[in-house]
Amino acid sequence: MAPQASGPSLNDQVEALERSRRRLMIALVITILLWFVPQILDDLAPAALSHTLRSILVVLGMVGGLLWMGFMLRYNRFQRMVRNRPELRERLDDERIGQLRHQAVYRGWVALLICVAVGVAVAPFVTIPDQALLLTLLLVGVTAPIVFFLWLDRG
Amino acid sequence: MGHPELANRLKILRAERNWTQAELADRVGVSRKTINTIERGVFAPSAVLALKIARIFGVPVEEVFLLREAGDEE
Numbered sequence: 001m002a003p004q005a006s007g008p009s010l011n012d013q014v015e016a017l018e019r020s021r022r023r024l025m026i027a028l029v030i031t032i033l034l035w036f037v038p039q040i041l042d043d044l045a046p047a048a049l050s051h052t053l054r055s056i057l058v059v060l061g062m063v064g065g066l067l068w069m070g071f072m073l074r075y076n077r078f079q080r081m082v083r084n085r086p087e088l089r090e091r092l093d094d095e096r097i098g099q100l101r102h103q104a105v106y107r108g109w110v111a112l113l114i115c116v117a118v119g120v121a122v123a124p125f126v127t128i129p130d131q132a133l134l135l136t137l138l139l140v141g142v143t144a145p146i147v148f149f150l151w152l153d154r155g
Numbered sequence: 156m157g158h159p160e161l162a163n164r165l166k167i168l169r170a171e172r173n174w175t176q177a178e179l180a181d182r183v184g185v186s187r188k189t190i191n192t193i194e195r196g197v198f199a200p201s202a203v204l205a206l207k208i209a210r211i212f213g214v215p216v217e218e219v220f221l222l223r224e225a226g227d228e229e
Contacts, residue, residue: 009177009181010181011177011180011181011186011187014186014187015186015187015188018186018188090184090185091180091184091185091186092186094184094185094186094189095185095189095200095201095204096185096186096188096189096192096198097186097189099198153188
């Protein structure tokens with residue numbers, strides 16, 4: 001229970017891990033945007049894009065997808081490492097973080113509902129390709145809770 | 156009448172013992188940021204965590220956390 005006498009304290013380790021987790025989450029959001037947004041643009045207006053621009057978007061999407069998978073692997077490794085250190089997990093995933101996760105998931109779900117509602121509202125006036133709609137909903141469903149968590153835990 | 160707010164004397168109790176937020180966090184088993192947000196009134200701890208903090212200080216929970224009517228100053 002008492003603070004450690006020497007070496008990096010548990011709190012220093014926890015704060016370093018908190019920063020790593022935050023950086024990984026930001027990287028996951030950026031890379032999934034890089035992966036999905038070019039595909040959505042391509043689905044929304046394929047005729048408006050030149051062949052060169054479409055090729056660039058395809059490459060960007062592939063790079064984004066590969067980077068996202070890499071960061072996802074790192075995130076899973078991070079979670080496994082934390083799971084194996086109960087004294088760190090207790091502090092890293094404490095009560096406040098649990099509460100922030102619930103709030104972030106709830107707000108993410110509301111954001112997803114708003115997107116669906118907007119889609120339904122504009123559907124009679126605008127033709128949205130199914131693929132673009134599904135990708136957008138998937139993107140919002142994945143990124144919104146992460147972004148809300150990062151925002152709620154901003155300091 | 157407004158809703159009462161959860162106020163706390165964490166900062167005072169810490170100062171009396173010369174503990175930093177990090178030291179208190181180590182003793183309680185949470186992150187320093189959690190102690191900081193409790194102290195600033197941003198995060199309201201559960202009854203379990205509040206009791207744990209009071210036990211660490213060796214005082215009754217009402218000496219650490221108190222309900223304050225909106226607009227009241229301590």
